[in-house]
Amino acid sequence: MKHLNKLFAAAVMLAGVSANAQTADQPWAVSVGVNAIDGARVSAMGGDVSQRFGQYFQTDNWSILPSVSTLSVNRYLGGNLSFGVTGSVNKVKKVAMGVFVPGTEDPVDYTLQSTDLMYYGVDGMFKYSIGGLIGSKWFDPVVNLGGGYTFLGKASSGHVAGGLGLNIWFSDNIGLSISSTYKKQFEDDGVDRANDISVPSHLQHMAGITFRFGGKDTDGDGILDKYDECPEVFGLKEFNGCPDSDGDGIPDHLDNCPFEPGPAEFNGCPDTDGDGIPDINDECPEVPGLAQFNGCPDTDGDGIPDHKDECPEVPGPKENNGCPWPDRDGDGVPDHLDECPDVPGPASNKGCPEVKEEHIKQLNDYGKTILFNTNKSTFQEKSFAVLDNMANVMKQFPTAKFAIEGHTDSSGSDKINDPLSLDRANAVRDYLISKGIKADRLTAEGFGSKRPIDTNKTAAGKANNRRTEVRLIK
Incomplete structure (x- = not known):
């Protein structure tokens, strides 16, 4: 009995290795329980079926051990069919014995006798699941042969x-099993020849707990590997065995975060700033922004997102950050395009002031009053103020x-007047350069x-002809 009790404990531990309602997924089953031998009722009265089975539920003649007395191991074969081996032990207290007439081989009557005989049985049984046939997961009638x-x-x-038999499954892998089996013995003559008793045909009733197991569940999440989309990671049944670490209803293998x-619309990623761009794609996840700037704002609307804009509240070109x-x-022409950044001028003249006719007239009015020393290119003293004005x-x-x-006027020859006029023009140029006018201008x-x-016939005419003129070069 001690060995059977140990087997029972081992079966309980094996029950925890897997849980699945499909027998095909849990091909092994172990049952432990008790058995009752009805050795009197069934073996009595010869072949009279009504007497053999008429008092099926009468338990007066049952023999039962008050301990675990049966162990069964079953293997699923497919198509709702399984095969199992069952071992049982009992002590028969009552058995029907035949009364013989001398010289005859067959008993003429049966009497119920008390015995104290050990009973051992080994059975190999094919079991057909009717519950599997009708699709029931908890109510499972079985035919045994x-x-x-x-x-x-x-x-x-x-x-x-x-x-x-009948299995009633409490969970995917634990159930109550009961059965009744008629065992027709090959040497059933009910003879007691000096207590040499043959084994009578009899009924054996069994009741116990059945544990199903054997399906592989690598991650121990209760979902067999063959159905588990994430067989090596503990997961949830609603996600076919895959985990949902952040609890957002999207399994990890489909969740970008x-x-x-x-939310699902962002494949499981949050959108902290609520701008419709998930944080994983948002360069500014805590500030609402625009999709074209990867979730970053453009406060001044200049097409440059704030985090790259050196002047985020004032619009400006990309070239100037x-x-x-x-x-x-302040002439409206930016300094980098303004050839005269410190003097206002129109954009048409690249930001520089335009020289108008009145300015040229003013310069020429000054030029007419420049006085040189006679036949020389040097200035008379009072001409310096005029040159400064120019x-x-x-x-x-x-x-x-x-x-x-x-x-010059016509006095003198061209040989003298031509170089003199050039020298006087250069003298004016040199003076203007000395006052800050660039030479290349x-x-x-x-x-x-x-x-x-x-x-040139009058003194006044000649005075007008002796002059310095200024012309704008365009």
């Missing part, structure tokens, strides 16, 4: 067996270029007496 060998006292005999809860170009002179006018137009032209030409503007 097989055979085996029985030992009773010193007697032993082979037998064929058949019966019915498995450890941060998020989102800041407006400086315009020191320089001030030119400074208003930092990029304008001017031609300084020298003219000024040219000097001498025309002698070739371009008079008045008559």
